[in-house]
Amino acid sequence: xxxxxVERSLExxxxxxxxxxxxxxxxxxxxxxxxxxxxxxADRFYAIxxxxxxxxxxxxxxxxxxxxxxFNNVVYTAVSHIWAFxxxxxxxxxxxxxxxxxxxxxxxxxxxxxxxxxNRLKQLNTGTLDPLPDAIVNENVFFLRIMADHAKxxxxxxxxxxxxxxxxxxxxxxxxxxxxxxAIDLDSMRPQSQTVPLLEQFVDQNRISVxxxxxxxxxxxxxxxxxxxxxIIPPLLADHVFREASHFLEILDSFEAALxxxx
Numbered sequence: 001x002x003x004x005x006v007e008r009s010l011e012x013x014x015x016x017x018x019x020x021x022x023x024x025x026x027x028x029x030x031x032x033x034x035x036x037x038x039x040x041x042a043d044r045f046y047a048i049x050x051x052x053x054x055x056x057x058x059x060x061x062x063x064x065x066x067x068x069x070x071f072n073n074v075v076y077t078a079v080s081h082i083w084a085f086x087x088x089x090x091x092x093x094x095x096x097x098x099x100x101x102x103x104x105x106x107x108x109x110x111x112x113x114x115x116x117x118x119n120r121l122k123q124l125n126t127g128t129l130d131p132l133p134d135a136i137v138n139e140n141v142f143f144l145r146i147m148a149d150h151a152k153x154x155x156x157x158x159x160x161x162x163x164x165x166x167x168x169x170x171x172x173x174x175x176x177x178x179x180x181x182x183a184i185d186l187d188s189m190r191p192q193s194q195t196v197p198l199l200e201q202f203v204d205q206n207r208i209s210v211x212x213x214x215x216x217x218x219x220x221x222x223x224x225x226x227x228x229x230x231x232i233i234p235p236l237l238a239d240h241v242f243r244e245a246s247h248f249l250e251i252l253d254s255f256e257a258a259l260x261x262x263x
Contacts (some may be wrong), residue, residue: 009068009124013056013075016117016245020082021049022240023110024047027089027096029234031103038089038098045082052078072121079118086111103156106158109149117141132262133194140183140206142247147213148176150241154220165220172213179209200259207252213243 028042052075059068089109123129130138151173158166160184186193186202221238223229 001062005065005124005127005130006059006063006068007061009072009121009243010056010059010061010063012117012124013052013072014118015243016079016120017049017056017075018244019052019113019240020079020117021046021053022236023086023113024082026050026234026240027102027107027110030106031100032098035098035100039091045085048078049082054207069125072125076118076121076125079114079121083111083114083118086114103153105149111151112142113146114206132255132258133191133199136199136203136259137183137187137190137194139251139255140202141180141187143210143251144176144180144183146178146208146212146218146244147248148173148180150217151176151213154217154233154241157231157233159232162229162231165229168216172216175209176213179206184231186256195261196262203252203255203259207249207256210245210249210252214242214249217242 024042024046028039028046031038031042055071059071086107089098089102090104090111093100093102093104093107129135151169154170155166155173158169160166183202183206186198192218217238220229221235221242224231224233224238225235
């Protein structure tokens with residue numbers, strides 16, 4: 001059980017610390033040149049999460065659980081701080097107190113991811129991970145919205161002349177909005193909706209759609225890296241959203257396996 005706690009903690013920290021680090025860079029790239037205070041803050045968070053990422057990769061499954069518990073608390077504090085930074089930035093943008101190229105929805109999006117990360121760390125340290133039926137609904141409500149957001153960002157960052165890709169991104173945005181609404185409906189019907197047959201169908205349907213979106217993101221990333229399409233999407237951002245789709249797909253695969261064992 002202690003080994004499982006360490007492994008789960010390392011998986012979450014290794015994945016999400018890199019995401020937080022890259023968020024810091026993306027925000028920095030979107031600031032105006034004279035937003036010097038915000039740029040310094042973004043640089044500071046980049047360094048903090050790069051350090052956390054490096055330390056997590058130096059640890060192993062044999063790490064002492066007490067050390068892991070304390071490290072989780074350190075990371076939790078750092079994530080809480082970057083979450084507060086993102087929420088404050090969102091307020092500044094909405095009140096027109098800073099400009100730049102960071103969409104308000106993007107800042108809200110990455111703050112939701114920070115909040116998810118710190119909640120996961122808290123769950124791990126308190127041993128209060130959701131039971132399988134709740135985890136399936138909660139994770140899908142969260143990640144389906146993330147995927148829908150990604151499709152919208154891709155749509156807006158592609159050059160308008162890339163008409164076919166823009167249309168595909170718009171279609172994915174619509175599809176994932178519908179999947180999200182369906183997940184919210186299932187959520188509101190809890191616990192009656194959490195039967196194994198319904199959850200199996202729910203997971204299977206979402207896996208198909210997420211796999212298609214992941215493949216679209218991979219193709220877009222490869223085209224961007226090869227300079228074969230016109231966009232203002234940095235190659236790192238294209239890879240970033242691809243990794244998040246892949247991460248969600250891994251979660252869905254684990255749910256499918258767990259439901260098979262329940263049957």
